[in-house]
Amino acid sequence: MNDFLSSIGRRGLFMLDPETAHGLSIKALKSGLVPSCAPAADPRLVQTVAGIRFSNPLGMAAGYDKNAEVPNALLKLGFGFTEVGTLTPKPQDGNPKPRIFRLTQDNAVINRLGFNNEGHEVAFERLSAGRLNGIVGVNIGANKDSADRVADYVAGIDKFYSVASYFTANISSPNTPGLRDLQARESLxxxxxxxxxxxxxxxxxxxxxxxxxxxxxxxxTEEGLDDIAAEALEHDLDGLIVSNTTLSRAGLKAGPHNGEAGGLSGTPLFERSTAVLAKVRQRVGKSLPIIGAGGISSVETAIEKVRAGADLLQLYSCMVYEGPTLPSRIIRGLSNLMDREKVSSITELRDSAVDKWASKQLD
Known part of the structure; x- marks a missing residue:
């Protein structure tokens, strides 16, 4: 019945512009129209990462709840954690519309939003006003017109320190000109x-x-991964998230929006992001936490990220196609997999396919 309702809901939302549909989904979560569907707790999925105890490894990635409007509602869908943002010190509109495009034949999305958000103050008021019912990370970025982007990230740490479960410094969006330059070793x-x-x-x-x-x-590039791994280890960073959206359009089916500028996410991102994940795991060793993101649409893709080296997981775009029951289906599927594999913790499966994935060539 839930799958049927999700199918009806998807058809209705797909009749709308993607950004309008996104706004309606936020309103639905705010109103309580989306029912809680969290699966039963499974101690085999519990793990402590970067000093935080996660009830399960699956989180909602940043980009959906940009302005910290619905963190508790998202947690009720079965996520073990959620991440708000990306948040910049000053409010900004982002890039001109239209700026989100569905690639329905590929179960993918292209966006060039450009860190559109209401700014630090509004999000902080929301996060501090009510009780957060779980782990809520805060994803921070820099304003497009900032004279000092590093200072913008520092301001994010300062502003949200009292309410964040963890921080993510997002230097990897392709939609703010020059932002990815911060990945260069000296800048990083x-x-x-x-x-x-x-x-x-x-x-x-x-x-x-x-x-x-x-x-x-x-x-x-491989050399770029070398530099990031070295800096992460040298600065005693708490962890990495691999990865953001891609500029690649390799393997897409023909469609009206495939040539749109912006970052590609969803199913086509899975192969490349998982290969990069494994390459990073090889470089940073076993101890540094990694959150695997990109193309997770099923229990099979979720567990493959773990086998490639992920401690935790995040998804977003595939929920556009799979609906709000996707996180609970994945968590139940992971519990069933634990039964079949006869393992006492999901951590026992981490790294079992690192070499396979790391051997893949990056285009």
């Missing part, structure tokens, strides 16, 4: 030093250490 060293210094100062003052993750692109 400056950014990480500034962000982590601010975090450490706030931790000393508050007695509470909030982890900081770095979100990277799937379009990096």
């Amino acid at each position: 060293a400056v950014l990480l030093s500034a962000v982590l210094s601010k975090r450490d100062a706030l931790a000393a003052a508050s007695g509470k250490r909030i982890p900081v993750f770095l979100k990277i692109a799937p379009d990096l």
Whole structure:
């Protein structure tokens, strides 16, 4: 019955412009029209990553709840955590519309939103006004017209330190000109030093250490991955998120929107993002936490990310096609897989396919 209702809902939403449909889905979550469908807790899926205890490894990626409007409602869908943002110090409109495009034949999305959000102050008021019912990460970025982008990231740490379960520094969106330049080694060293210094100062003052993750692109070269891994380890970063959207259009079916500018997400991102994940795991070793994101649409793709080296998982775009029951279906599927594999913890499956995925060539 839930699958039938999801199918009806998808057909209705797909009659609308993608950005309008997104706004309606936020309103539905706010209103409570989307019922709670969290699966029963399974201790085999519980793990502690970067000092945080996660009830299950699946999270909602940043980009959906940009303005921290519905974190509790998302957690009720079965996610073990959710991430709000990307948030910039000042409000900004982002790029001109239309700026989201469905590639229905590929179960994919192209977006060139450009960090559209209501700014730090509005999101902070929402997060601090009510009780958060789980783990809520805050994804921070820089304003497009910022004179000092590093300072914008530091401001995000400062503003949200009292409400964030963890931070993600997003330097990998392709939709803010020059942002990905922060992935270059010298620039990244400056950014990480500034962000982590601010975090450490706030931790000393508050007695509470909030982890900081770095979100990277799937379009990096092997040499670029070397540099990021080296800086992550040198600066004692708490973890990485692999990966953001891609500029590649390899393997897409013919369609009216395939040539649109922006980042591609959804099913076609799975192969490349998983290969990059495994390559990063080889470079950083076994201890540094990694959140695997990109193309997760099923229990099979979720567990393959774990086998490629992920401790935690995130999805977003595939919910456009699979509906709001996707997270609970994946979590139930992971529990069933634990039964079949006869393992006591999902962590026992991590890294079992790292070499296979890491051997894939990056285009």
